[in-house]
Amino acid sequence: xxxxxVILGGGFxxxxxxxxxxxxxxxxxxxxxxxxxxxxxxxxxxxxxSLSPGxxxxxxxxxxxxQANSKVLLDxxxxxxxxxxxxxxxxxxxxxxxxxxxxxGSRTSYFGNDHWEEFAPGLKTVEDATRMRHKVLFAFExxxxxSDMDKRNAWLTxxxxxxxxxxxxxxxxxGEMANDTMRNEFDNIRPEDARILLLDGGERILSNYPESLxxxxxxxxxxxxxxxxxxxxxxxxxxxxVTLRTAAGEERIHAKTxxxxxxxxxxxxxxxxxxxxxxxxxxxxxxxVSPDLTVAGHPEIFVVGxxxxxxxxxxxxxxxxxxxxxxxxxxxxxxxxxxxxAAPPAPFRYFDKGSLAVIGRTAAVAYFEKFGKFKFxxxxxxxxxxxxxxxxxxxxxxxVLVFIRWGFNYLTFQRGARLITGMAGKTRxxxxxxx
Amino acid sequence: xxxxxVILGGGFxxxxxxxxxxxxxxxxxxxxxxxxxxxxxxxxxxxxxSLSPGxxxxxxxxxxxxQANSKVLLDxxxxxxxxxxxxxxxxxxxxxxxxxxxxxGSRTSYFGNDHWEEFAPGLKTVEDATRMRHKVLFAFExxxxxSDMDKRNAWLTxxxxxxxxxxxxxxxxxGEMANDTMRNEFDNIRPEDARILLLDGGERILSNYPESLxxxxxxxxxxxxxxxxxxxxxxxxxxxxVTLRTAAGEERIHAKTxxxxxxxxxxxxxxxxxxxxxxxxxxxxxxxVSPDLTVAGHPEIFVVGxxxxxxxxxxxxxxxxxxxxxxxxxxxxxxxxxxxxAAPPAPFRYFDKGSLAVIGRTAAVAYFEKFGKFKFxxxxxxxxxxxxxxxxxxxxxxxVLVFIRWGFNYLTFQRGARLITGMAGKTRxxxxxxx
Numbered sequence: 001x002x003x004x005x006v007i008l009g010g011g012f013x014x015x016x017x018x019x020x021x022x023x024x025x026x027x028x029x030x031x032x033x034x035x036x037x038x039x040x041x042x043x044x045x046x047x048x049x050s051l052s053p054g055x056x057x058x059x060x061x062x063x064x065x066x067q068a069n070s071k072v073l074l075d076x077x078x079x080x081x082x083x084x085x086x087x088x089x090x091x092x093x094x095x096x097x098x099x100x101x102x103x104x105g106s107r108t109s110y111f112g113n114d115h116w117e118e119f120a121p122g123l124k125t126v127e128d129a130t131r132m133r134h135k136v137l138f139a140f141e142x143x144x145x146x147s148d149m150d151k152r153n154a155w156l157t158x159x160x161x162x163x164x165x166x167x168x169x170x171x172x173x174x175g176e177m178a179n180d181t182m183r184n185e186f187d188n189i190r191p192e193d194a195r196i197l198l199l200d201g202g203e204r205i206l207s208n209y210p211e212s213l214x215x216x217x218x219x220x221x222x223x224x225x226x227x228x229x230x231x232x233x234x235x236x237x238x239x240x241x242v243t244l245r246t247a248a249g250e251e252r253i254h255a256k257t258x259x260x261x262x263x264x265x266x267x268x269x270x271x272x273x274x275x276x277x278x279x280x281x282x283x284x285x286x287x288x289v290s291p292d293l294t295v296a297g298h299p300e301i302f303v304v305g306x307x308x309x310x311x312x313x314x315x316x317x318x319x320x321x322x323x324x325x326x327x328x329x330x331x332x333x334x335x336x337x338x339x340x341x342a343a344p345p346a347p348f349r350y351f352d353k354g355s356l357a358v359i360g361r362t363a364a365v366a367y368f369e370k371f372g373k374f375k376f377x378x379x380x381x382x383x384x385x386x387x388x389x390x391x392x393x394x395x396x397x398x399x400v401l402v403f404i405r406w407g408f409n410y411l412t413f414q415r416g417a418r419l420i421t422g423m424a425g426k427t428r429x430x431x432x433x434x435x
Numbered sequence: 436x437x438x439x440x441v442i443l444g445g446g447f448x449x450x451x452x453x454x455x456x457x458x459x460x461x462x463x464x465x466x467x468x469x470x471x472x473x474x475x476x477x478x479x480x481x482x483x484x485s486l487s488p489g490x491x492x493x494x495x496x497x498x499x500x501x502q503a504n505s506k507v508l509l510d511x512x513x514x515x516x517x518x519x520x521x522x523x524x525x526x527x528x529x530x531x532x533x534x535x536x537x538x539x540g541s542r543t544s545y546f547g548n549d550h551w552e553e554f555a556p557g558l559k560t561v562e563d564a565t566r567m568r569h570k571v572l573f574a575f576e577x578x579x580x581x582s583d584m585d586k587r588n589a590w591l592t593x594x595x596x597x598x599x600x601x602x603x604x605x606x607x608x609x610g611e612m613a614n615d616t617m618r619n620e621f622d623n624i625r626p627e628d629a630r631i632l633l634l635d636g637g638e639r640i641l642s643n644y645p646e647s648l649x650x651x652x653x654x655x656x657x658x659x660x661x662x663x664x665x666x667x668x669x670x671x672x673x674x675x676x677v678t679l680r681t682a683a684g685e686e687r688i689h690a691k692t693x694x695x696x697x698x699x700x701x702x703x704x705x706x707x708x709x710x711x712x713x714x715x716x717x718x719x720x721x722x723x724v725s726p727d728l729t730v731a732g733h734p735e736i737f738v739v740g741x742x743x744x745x746x747x748x749x750x751x752x753x754x755x756x757x758x759x760x761x762x763x764x765x766x767x768x769x770x771x772x773x774x775x776x777a778a779p780p781a782p783f784r785y786f787d788k789g790s791l792a793v794i795g796r797t798a799a800v801a802y803f804e805k806f807g808k809f810k811f812x813x814x815x816x817x818x819x820x821x822x823x824x825x826x827x828x829x830x831x832x833x834x835v836l837v838f839i840r841w842g843f844n845y846l847t848f849q850r851g852a853r854l855i856t857g858m859a860g861k862t863r864x865x866x867x868x869x870x
Contacts, residue, residue: 035572035576051489052487052488052489052490053487054486054487055487061617061620061621062620065619065620071621071622072620072622073579073580074576074579074580075580091580092580137470141470141509144508144509145508145509145510145526145527182496184500185496185497185500185507186496186506187506187507
């Protein structure tokens with residue numbers, strides 16, 4: 001019987017592991033509770049109406065259909081029997097494995113204030129993105145109908161929490177939406193009057209980038225009408241706004257739209273790994289992996305991607321797509337070397353190709369550790385970013401379509417995917433929903 | 436003060452009326468509870484995973500943004516004060532008009548069995564289509580996981596109720612999905628073994644078409660694995676299948692996926708028109724309009740599209756997009772003639788350009804009353820149908836994108852928008868949801 005590899009999670013880590021095992025003499029089962037791989041770095045484009053969810057998703061079955069050693073199972077992992085090497089699935093029950101690759105990623109963290117989620121959606125799933133899209137589009141519509149000026153201003157105030165790449169890209173896209181896309185479409189409001197605030201707890205936004213690039217990002221955001229505020233801590237979120245703690249004391253901002261880009265924490269399966277396999281977890285619930293990405297005492301269990309906690313040169317590895325991809329490929333390499341009885345590869349080492357964040361259509365900041373620091377602006381920045389991102393998109397069709405859609409958006413200032421859906425009859429309240 | 440025209444509903448009837456009034460000296464308000472115009476004839480392509488909702492929707496604000504005399508209001512009409520010429524909106528309250536065009540369309544009819552909706556979604560809204568898509572994709576996944584053969588067969592049985600164009604196009608697309616798109620993607624099932632039944636109550640499917648074309652459609656469906664059954668009446672629908680009354684007596688079919696393409700009824704606003712404006716309604720709740728599409732006794736209220744009931748040459752007008760478009764344009768013409776003090780145009784007359792239904796990628800049946808009857812097959816049929824449909828799509832960007840997406844689908848047998856979304860955590864039950 002062939003060696004059975006089970007991969008839990010079809011994100012970047014899991015999918016790259018599966019594809020790297022394409023020619024291995026194994027029986028591979030990809031387990032995911034969703035039937036598609038999601039290109040998460042572009043989720044904010046769904047949230048701001050530029051792309052449809054289908055355009056940044058690829059059906060897992062379709063992606064893996066040419067891979068003869070692989071099958072796909074749509075199910076939820078609810079437990080693990082590490083002693084007997086069985087993954088416990090909600091519907092199928094126990095699924096035996098010889099090697100398990102856990103790539104369940106991360107989810108939005110509200111730093112212990114989970115009740116904030118109701119008012120401030122995060123951006124990890126398709127449902128998150130369409131919920132954000134709904135909230136944002138709906139806010140402009142409410143403002144248009146509202147005659148009370150205070151209430152109208154609250155509908156036209158957008159708060160983005162978190163000055164990392166997600167928050168920066170999200171607020172930039174919001175600024176562009178208000179200033180370009182929706183300009184002249186309303187009668188009672190001027191969308192370009194929208195107040196967009198990017199709140200950050202640290203000294204500067206994009207703190208992983210060199211300081212000069214943070215400054216450049218701030219200047220680009222200002223051009224799009226986005227105001228950045230640093231060193232503020234969100235202490236309360238409700239239906240009418242946020243409460244902040246700043247150097248000057250407590251502050252209240254009235255806003256009907258609050259978007260959360262502040263933090264992530266480990267997915268739930270980390271806890272299961274801790275309980276069943278004795279995996280050591282860090283404070284955030286991530287699994288502290290060995291240098292070969294396995295769980296201590298369980299060489300047959302790999303953890304890759306956001307769920308894996310690892311430091312390199314004294315720094316924790318960043319929770320980004322390239323880390324997950326490289327980890328997935330590495331796990332595949334270890335498995336293949338074992339099957340061949342060859343020497344194991346050298347410990348995992350993350351190669352930082354650099355970072356790139358785009359701000360609206362006309363600016364981007366980039367940081368290539370190996371090649372120096374760059375700041376781009378204008379169409380060149382946009383094209384570079386486009387190129388880098390598109391090269392990663394898995395499926396040919398989606399890649400070309402996204403490219404074309406962006407081309408149109410760029411030329412026409414249009415956003416084609418501006419649907420407010422899920423409004424049940426007369427209530428029309430924003431609701432979480434899927435694509 | 437300029438003449439105030441309020442259009443209720445941004446479907447084909449309302450939008451074409453608005454666009455035909457582009458240069459009129461009026462104040463036009465388009466009221467809709469959704470923020471987008473939906474290209475309904477292509478909804479079945481969303482339901483079967485070929486297109487994303489955003490690709491067949493155009494934001495109303497965007498479509499009307501170049502029209503200086505128009506504004507858009509996102510609200511629900513919950514009443515009418517015809518005596519004082521005020522439309523009552525849920526949020527904004529009373530909205531005064533000088534002329535009102537009602538274009539609220541139709542909704543799915545279960546012929547008095549509304550509880551069937553839970554098990555057999557119709558196909559009128561984006562949420563309907565994504566719910567259908569979810570049900571269909573989920574059924575194949577369930578079948579893949581199911582080891583009990585009877586249950587697996589029930590997951591692989593798909594019932595489409597209604598042999599009109601919707602049912603025919605839907606079942607054809609399902610057949611193609613099972614036979615081509617998903618072939619080789621599963622391990623335990625063969626998607627091409629799916630049983631797809633098209634149930635029709637009449638003597639033949641596509642009863643509005645000439646008989647030879649009905650026969651051609653049946654033959655094309657057979658090639659895609661779809662079996663048509665005529666003269667059967669659905670008497671029961673539940674979570675496990677349908678109960679039928681046939682010439683031979685009662686019959687039960689086990690099926691986990693039932694899709695409803697059988698009938699439509701008037702939208703709720705018809706009743707409001709009856710109560711407030713004394714509009715005469717037909718059995719189905721549609722408004723019996725005067726020859727100039729107004730409500731008797733209320734020359735300032737027009738009803739266009741599916742909500743309007745009218746006969747021509749002894750035949751009721753079909754509830755299709757071209758009827759609505761022509762009615763919308765006609766109402767605009769009447770309004771303009773009144774504003775100019777000119778003679779009213781001749782009574783409304785529907786010009787039947789013909790009918791066209793596509794079955795999978797390789798066959799279509801068409802019927803052009805004025806030019807004879809045709810049956811097309813092969814790529815020519817597909818291209819003709821594509822051309823006819825795309826010419827109607829309102830927004831340039833969406834049109835080009837749909838074209839390209841279809842080109843890829845045609846060449847690659849792929850369906851890019853195959854997302855199962857809205858699965859809440861561990862339950863993964865199909866749920867109604869939006870785009």
